[in-house]
Amino acid sequence: MSHVDDRATDVVEALPPRTRTATAWIGLVLAVLLAALGLVLAHDALVHLDVLGGRDWITSAADAAGTVTPGPAVAVVGGLVALLGLLLLVGALRPRRRRGALVSDGNGQYLLPVDVARLASAAARRVDGVLDASTTATAGTVTVTARTTGSGATAAAVQDAVRDALAVLERTPRVRVRARAGDERES
Structure with a gap:
Protein backbone atom coordinates (compact mmCIF):
# COMPACT_ATOMS: atom_id res chain seq x y z
CA MET A 1 0.00 0.00 0.00
CA SER A 2 1.39 3.38 -0.91
CA HIS A 3 0.74 6.61 0.88
CA VAL A 4 0.72 10.00 -0.84
CA ASP A 5 1.75 12.94 1.29
CA ASP A 6 -0.45 15.96 0.51
CA ARG A 7 2.42 18.31 1.28
CA ALA A 8 4.44 16.83 -1.59
CA THR A 9 2.02 18.31 -4.13
CA ASP A 10 2.26 21.87 -2.78
CA VAL A 11 4.12 24.34 -4.96
CA VAL A 12 7.33 25.50 -3.37
CA GLU A 13 8.60 28.74 -4.85
CA ALA A 14 12.30 29.07 -5.47
CA LEU A 15 14.29 31.83 -3.84
CA PRO A 16 15.21 34.66 -6.18
CA PRO A 17 18.77 34.59 -7.48
CA ARG A 18 20.86 37.19 -5.68
CA THR A 19 24.27 38.72 -6.17
CA ARG A 20 27.04 38.22 -3.68
CA THR A 21 27.31 40.71 -0.85
CA ALA A 22 29.87 43.47 -1.10
CA THR A 23 31.89 41.74 1.60
CA ARG A 94 22.79 45.53 3.11
CA PRO A 95 20.24 43.51 1.13
CA ARG A 96 21.67 41.86 -1.96
CA ARG A 97 20.45 42.90 -5.40
CA ARG A 98 18.10 40.61 -7.27
CA ARG A 99 19.73 39.22 -10.42
CA GLY A 100 16.90 37.55 -12.23
CA ALA A 101 13.60 38.42 -13.87
CA LEU A 102 10.58 36.71 -12.34
CA VAL A 103 8.49 34.59 -14.73
CA SER A 104 4.81 35.60 -14.37
CA ASP A 105 3.24 32.18 -13.85
CA GLY A 106 6.41 30.24 -13.27
CA ASN A 107 5.86 29.30 -9.62
CA GLY A 108 8.84 31.33 -8.49
CA GLN A 109 11.07 30.69 -11.48
CA TYR A 110 13.55 33.34 -12.53
CA LEU A 111 15.46 34.02 -15.72
CA LEU A 112 18.95 35.46 -15.45
CA PRO A 113 19.84 38.33 -17.83
CA VAL A 114 21.74 35.92 -20.11
CA ASP A 115 18.60 33.77 -20.40
CA VAL A 116 16.42 36.80 -21.16
CA ALA A 117 18.91 37.71 -23.92
CA ARG A 118 18.75 34.18 -25.34
CA LEU A 119 14.95 34.27 -25.33
CA ALA A 120 14.94 37.63 -27.11
CA SER A 121 17.49 36.49 -29.72
CA ALA A 122 15.49 33.34 -30.45
CA ALA A 123 12.31 35.38 -30.91
CA ALA A 124 14.10 37.84 -33.21
CA ARG A 125 15.58 35.07 -35.36
CA ARG A 126 12.08 33.68 -36.04
CA VAL A 127 10.97 36.92 -37.72
CA ASP A 128 10.85 36.85 -41.53
CA GLY A 129 13.70 38.88 -43.01
CA VAL A 130 16.08 38.41 -40.05
CA LEU A 131 19.33 36.72 -40.98
CA ASP A 132 20.89 36.77 -37.51
CA ALA A 133 20.31 38.43 -34.15
CA SER A 134 22.30 39.04 -30.99
CA THR A 135 21.02 40.50 -27.74
CA THR A 136 22.32 42.15 -24.60
CA ALA A 137 20.10 42.31 -21.53
CA THR A 138 20.28 44.32 -18.34
CA ALA A 139 17.78 44.56 -15.52
CA GLY A 140 15.50 46.98 -17.37
CA THR A 141 16.53 46.97 -21.04
CA VAL A 142 16.92 44.40 -23.79
CA THR A 143 18.87 45.53 -26.86
CA VAL A 144 18.54 43.37 -29.97
CA THR A 145 20.93 43.82 -32.89
CA ALA A 146 19.37 42.19 -35.94
CA ARG A 147 21.02 41.62 -39.31
CA THR A 148 18.20 41.74 -41.83
CA THR A 149 17.52 41.37 -45.54
CA GLY A 150 16.92 45.12 -45.68
CA SER A 151 13.16 45.46 -45.23
CA GLY A 152 12.25 48.60 -43.28
CA ALA A 153 9.35 46.90 -41.49
CA THR A 154 11.64 44.23 -40.06
CA ALA A 155 12.74 46.32 -37.04
CA ALA A 156 9.14 46.83 -35.92
CA ALA A 157 8.36 43.13 -36.44
CA VAL A 158 11.44 42.17 -34.38
CA GLN A 159 10.41 44.52 -31.60
CA ASP A 160 6.88 43.07 -31.53
CA ALA A 161 8.17 39.48 -31.54
CA VAL A 162 10.64 40.16 -28.73
CA ARG A 163 8.00 41.96 -26.64
CA ASP A 164 5.65 39.01 -27.12
CA ALA A 165 8.36 36.56 -26.05
CA LEU A 166 9.25 38.63 -22.99
CA ALA A 167 5.60 39.00 -21.95
CA VAL A 168 6.11 35.91 -19.78
CA LEU A 169 8.15 38.07 -17.39
CA GLU A 170 6.46 39.82 -14.50
CA ARG A 171 8.23 43.09 -15.37
CA THR A 172 8.69 43.34 -19.10
CA PRO A 173 11.96 45.14 -19.90
CA ARG A 174 12.21 47.95 -22.42
CA VAL A 175 13.05 46.58 -25.88
CA ARG A 176 15.41 48.41 -28.24
CA VAL A 177 16.09 47.08 -31.74
CA ARG A 178 19.00 47.97 -34.00
CA ALA A 179 18.36 46.58 -37.47
CA ARG A 180 20.95 46.71 -40.22
CA ALA A 181 21.04 45.25 -43.68
CA GLY A 182 22.92 41.95 -44.02
CA ASP A 183 25.82 43.35 -46.00
CA GLU A 184 26.44 46.39 -43.71
CA ARG A 185 29.06 46.26 -40.99
CA GLU A 186 28.75 48.01 -37.66
CA SER A 187 31.43 50.55 -36.92
Missing part, protein backbone atom coordinates in the same frame (compact mmCIF):
# COMPACT_ATOMS: atom_id res chain seq x y z
CA ALA A 24 32.00 38.25 0.07
CA TRP A 25 35.64 38.65 -0.96
CA ILE A 26 36.53 39.43 2.67
CA GLY A 27 35.97 35.76 3.57
CA LEU A 28 38.72 34.68 1.19
CA VAL A 29 41.15 37.32 2.49
CA LEU A 30 40.42 36.40 6.11
CA ALA A 31 40.88 32.69 5.35
CA VAL A 32 44.33 33.38 3.88
CA LEU A 33 45.26 35.58 6.84
CA LEU A 34 44.10 32.93 9.33
CA ALA A 35 46.09 30.26 7.49
CA ALA A 36 49.18 32.51 7.67
CA LEU A 37 48.58 33.12 11.38
CA GLY A 38 48.27 29.36 11.91
CA LEU A 39 51.59 28.87 10.14
CA VAL A 40 53.27 31.48 12.36
CA LEU A 41 51.80 29.94 15.52
CA ALA A 42 52.85 26.43 14.45
CA HIS A 43 56.40 27.69 13.79
CA ASP A 44 56.57 29.40 17.19
CA ALA A 45 55.21 26.30 18.96
CA LEU A 46 57.90 24.14 17.30
CA VAL A 47 60.56 26.65 18.35
CA HIS A 48 59.35 26.59 21.97
CA LEU A 49 59.32 22.77 21.93
CA ASP A 50 62.95 22.85 20.68
CA VAL A 51 61.99 21.00 17.50
CA LEU A 52 63.20 23.96 15.44
CA GLY A 53 66.13 26.16 16.28
CA GLY A 54 66.18 29.92 16.22
CA ARG A 55 63.91 32.59 17.61
CA ASP A 56 60.13 32.64 17.45
CA TRP A 57 58.58 35.00 14.89
CA ILE A 58 56.08 36.73 17.18
CA THR A 59 58.74 37.92 19.62
CA SER A 60 60.96 39.00 16.74
CA ALA A 61 58.12 41.03 15.21
CA ALA A 62 57.29 42.66 18.55
CA ASP A 63 60.95 43.60 19.08
CA ALA A 64 61.16 45.06 15.57
CA ALA A 65 58.04 47.16 16.12
CA GLY A 66 59.47 48.68 19.27
CA THR A 67 57.41 50.42 21.89
CA VAL A 68 54.10 51.88 20.79
CA THR A 69 53.08 54.95 22.74
CA PRO A 70 49.70 56.63 22.55
CA GLY A 71 49.69 59.58 20.21
CA PRO A 72 47.99 61.10 17.17
CA ALA A 73 49.21 58.34 14.83
CA VAL A 74 47.71 55.61 17.02
CA ALA A 75 44.40 57.52 17.22
CA VAL A 76 44.28 57.92 13.42
CA VAL A 77 45.01 54.23 12.83
CA GLY A 78 42.40 53.26 15.43
CA GLY A 79 39.82 55.52 13.78
CA LEU A 80 40.56 54.08 10.33
CA VAL A 81 40.23 50.52 11.63
CA ALA A 82 36.91 51.39 13.30
CA LEU A 83 35.67 53.02 10.07
CA LEU A 84 36.70 49.97 8.05
CA GLY A 85 34.83 47.71 10.49
CA LEU A 86 31.72 49.88 10.23
CA LEU A 87 31.85 49.82 6.41
CA LEU A 88 32.19 46.04 6.40
CA LEU A 89 29.25 45.72 8.79
CA VAL A 90 27.03 47.96 6.64
CA GLY A 91 28.09 46.06 3.50
CA ALA A 92 27.32 42.70 5.09
CA LEU A 93 23.88 43.76 6.30
Whole structure:
Protein backbone atom coordinates (compact mmCIF):
# COMPACT_ATOMS: atom_id res chain seq x y z
CA MET A 1 0.00 0.00 0.00
CA SER A 2 1.39 3.38 -0.91
CA HIS A 3 0.74 6.61 0.88
CA VAL A 4 0.72 10.00 -0.84
CA ASP A 5 1.75 12.94 1.29
CA ASP A 6 -0.45 15.96 0.51
CA ARG A 7 2.42 18.31 1.28
CA ALA A 8 4.44 16.83 -1.59
CA THR A 9 2.02 18.31 -4.13
CA ASP A 10 2.26 21.87 -2.78
CA VAL A 11 4.12 24.34 -4.96
CA VAL A 12 7.33 25.50 -3.37
CA GLU A 13 8.60 28.74 -4.85
CA ALA A 14 12.30 29.07 -5.47
CA LEU A 15 14.29 31.83 -3.84
CA PRO A 16 15.21 34.66 -6.18
CA PRO A 17 18.77 34.59 -7.48
CA ARG A 18 20.86 37.19 -5.68
CA THR A 19 24.27 38.72 -6.17
CA ARG A 20 27.04 38.22 -3.68
CA THR A 21 27.31 40.71 -0.85
CA ALA A 22 29.87 43.47 -1.10
CA THR A 23 31.89 41.74 1.60
CA ALA A 24 32.00 38.25 0.07
CA TRP A 25 35.64 38.65 -0.96
CA ILE A 26 36.53 39.43 2.67
CA GLY A 27 35.97 35.76 3.57
CA LEU A 28 38.72 34.68 1.19
CA VAL A 29 41.15 37.32 2.49
CA LEU A 30 40.42 36.40 6.11
CA ALA A 31 40.88 32.69 5.35
CA VAL A 32 44.33 33.38 3.88
CA LEU A 33 45.26 35.58 6.84
CA LEU A 34 44.10 32.93 9.33
CA ALA A 35 46.09 30.26 7.49
CA ALA A 36 49.18 32.51 7.67
CA LEU A 37 48.58 33.12 11.38
CA GLY A 38 48.27 29.36 11.91
CA LEU A 39 51.59 28.87 10.14
CA VAL A 40 53.27 31.48 12.36
CA LEU A 41 51.80 29.94 15.52
CA ALA A 42 52.85 26.43 14.45
CA HIS A 43 56.40 27.69 13.79
CA ASP A 44 56.57 29.40 17.19
CA ALA A 45 55.21 26.30 18.96
CA LEU A 46 57.90 24.14 17.30
CA VAL A 47 60.56 26.65 18.35
CA HIS A 48 59.35 26.59 21.97
CA LEU A 49 59.32 22.77 21.93
CA ASP A 50 62.95 22.85 20.68
CA VAL A 51 61.99 21.00 17.50
CA LEU A 52 63.20 23.96 15.44
CA GLY A 53 66.13 26.16 16.28
CA GLY A 54 66.18 29.92 16.22
CA ARG A 55 63.91 32.59 17.61
CA ASP A 56 60.13 32.64 17.45
CA TRP A 57 58.58 35.00 14.89
CA ILE A 58 56.08 36.73 17.18
CA THR A 59 58.74 37.92 19.62
CA SER A 60 60.96 39.00 16.74
CA ALA A 61 58.12 41.03 15.21
CA ALA A 62 57.29 42.66 18.55
CA ASP A 63 60.95 43.60 19.08
CA ALA A 64 61.16 45.06 15.57
CA ALA A 65 58.04 47.16 16.12
CA GLY A 66 59.47 48.68 19.27
CA THR A 67 57.41 50.42 21.89
CA VAL A 68 54.10 51.88 20.79
CA THR A 69 53.08 54.95 22.74
CA PRO A 70 49.70 56.63 22.55
CA GLY A 71 49.69 59.58 20.21
CA PRO A 72 47.99 61.10 17.17
CA ALA A 73 49.21 58.34 14.83
CA VAL A 74 47.71 55.61 17.02
CA ALA A 75 44.40 57.52 17.22
CA VAL A 76 44.28 57.92 13.42
CA VAL A 77 45.01 54.23 12.83
CA GLY A 78 42.40 53.26 15.43
CA GLY A 79 39.82 55.52 13.78
CA LEU A 80 40.56 54.08 10.33
CA VAL A 81 40.23 50.52 11.63
CA ALA A 82 36.91 51.39 13.30
CA LEU A 83 35.67 53.02 10.07
CA LEU A 84 36.70 49.97 8.05
CA GLY A 85 34.83 47.71 10.49
CA LEU A 86 31.72 49.88 10.23
CA LEU A 87 31.85 49.82 6.41
CA LEU A 88 32.19 46.04 6.40
CA LEU A 89 29.25 45.72 8.79
CA VAL A 90 27.03 47.96 6.64
CA GLY A 91 28.09 46.06 3.50
CA ALA A 92 27.32 42.70 5.09
CA LEU A 93 23.88 43.76 6.30
CA ARG A 94 22.79 45.53 3.11
CA PRO A 95 20.24 43.51 1.13
CA ARG A 96 21.67 41.86 -1.96
CA ARG A 97 20.45 42.90 -5.40
CA ARG A 98 18.10 40.61 -7.27
CA ARG A 99 19.73 39.22 -10.42
CA GLY A 100 16.90 37.55 -12.23
CA ALA A 101 13.60 38.42 -13.87
CA LEU A 102 10.58 36.71 -12.34
CA VAL A 103 8.49 34.59 -14.73
CA SER A 104 4.81 35.60 -14.37
CA ASP A 105 3.24 32.18 -13.85
CA GLY A 106 6.41 30.24 -13.27
CA ASN A 107 5.86 29.30 -9.62
CA GLY A 108 8.84 31.33 -8.49
CA GLN A 109 11.07 30.69 -11.48
CA TYR A 110 13.55 33.34 -12.53
CA LEU A 111 15.46 34.02 -15.72
CA LEU A 112 18.95 35.46 -15.45
CA PRO A 113 19.84 38.33 -17.83
CA VAL A 114 21.74 35.92 -20.11
CA ASP A 115 18.60 33.77 -20.40
CA VAL A 116 16.42 36.80 -21.16
CA ALA A 117 18.91 37.71 -23.92
CA ARG A 118 18.75 34.18 -25.34
CA LEU A 119 14.95 34.27 -25.33
CA ALA A 120 14.94 37.63 -27.11
CA SER A 121 17.49 36.49 -29.72
CA ALA A 122 15.49 33.34 -30.45
CA ALA A 123 12.31 35.38 -30.91
CA ALA A 124 14.10 37.84 -33.21
CA ARG A 125 15.58 35.07 -35.36
CA ARG A 126 12.08 33.68 -36.04
CA VAL A 127 10.97 36.92 -37.72
CA ASP A 128 10.85 36.85 -41.53
CA GLY A 129 13.70 38.88 -43.01
CA VAL A 130 16.08 38.41 -40.05
CA LEU A 131 19.33 36.72 -40.98
CA ASP A 132 20.89 36.77 -37.51
CA ALA A 133 20.31 38.43 -34.15
CA SER A 134 22.30 39.04 -30.99
CA THR A 135 21.02 40.50 -27.74
CA THR A 136 22.32 42.15 -24.60
CA ALA A 137 20.10 42.31 -21.53
CA THR A 138 20.28 44.32 -18.34
CA ALA A 139 17.78 44.56 -15.52
CA GLY A 140 15.50 46.98 -17.37
CA THR A 141 16.53 46.97 -21.04
CA VAL A 142 16.92 44.40 -23.79
CA THR A 143 18.87 45.53 -26.86
CA VAL A 144 18.54 43.37 -29.97
CA THR A 145 20.93 43.82 -32.89
CA ALA A 146 19.37 42.19 -35.94
CA ARG A 147 21.02 41.62 -39.31
CA THR A 148 18.20 41.74 -41.83
CA THR A 149 17.52 41.37 -45.54
CA GLY A 150 16.92 45.12 -45.68
CA SER A 151 13.16 45.46 -45.23
CA GLY A 152 12.25 48.60 -43.28
CA ALA A 153 9.35 46.90 -41.49
CA THR A 154 11.64 44.23 -40.06
CA ALA A 155 12.74 46.32 -37.04
CA ALA A 156 9.14 46.83 -35.92
CA ALA A 157 8.36 43.13 -36.44
CA VAL A 158 11.44 42.17 -34.38
CA GLN A 159 10.41 44.52 -31.60
CA ASP A 160 6.88 43.07 -31.53
CA ALA A 161 8.17 39.48 -31.54
CA VAL A 162 10.64 40.16 -28.73
CA ARG A 163 8.00 41.96 -26.64
CA ASP A 164 5.65 39.01 -27.12
CA ALA A 165 8.36 36.56 -26.05
CA LEU A 166 9.25 38.63 -22.99
CA ALA A 167 5.60 39.00 -21.95
CA VAL A 168 6.11 35.91 -19.78
CA LEU A 169 8.15 38.07 -17.39
CA GLU A 170 6.46 39.82 -14.50
CA ARG A 171 8.23 43.09 -15.37
CA THR A 172 8.69 43.34 -19.10
CA PRO A 173 11.96 45.14 -19.90
CA ARG A 174 12.21 47.95 -22.42
CA VAL A 175 13.05 46.58 -25.88
CA ARG A 176 15.41 48.41 -28.24
CA VAL A 177 16.09 47.08 -31.74
CA ARG A 178 19.00 47.97 -34.00
CA ALA A 179 18.36 46.58 -37.47
CA ARG A 180 20.95 46.71 -40.22
CA ALA A 181 21.04 45.25 -43.68
CA GLY A 182 22.92 41.95 -44.02
CA ASP A 183 25.82 43.35 -46.00
CA GLU A 184 26.44 46.39 -43.71
CA ARG A 185 29.06 46.26 -40.99
CA GLU A 186 28.75 48.01 -37.66
CA SER A 187 31.43 50.55 -36.92
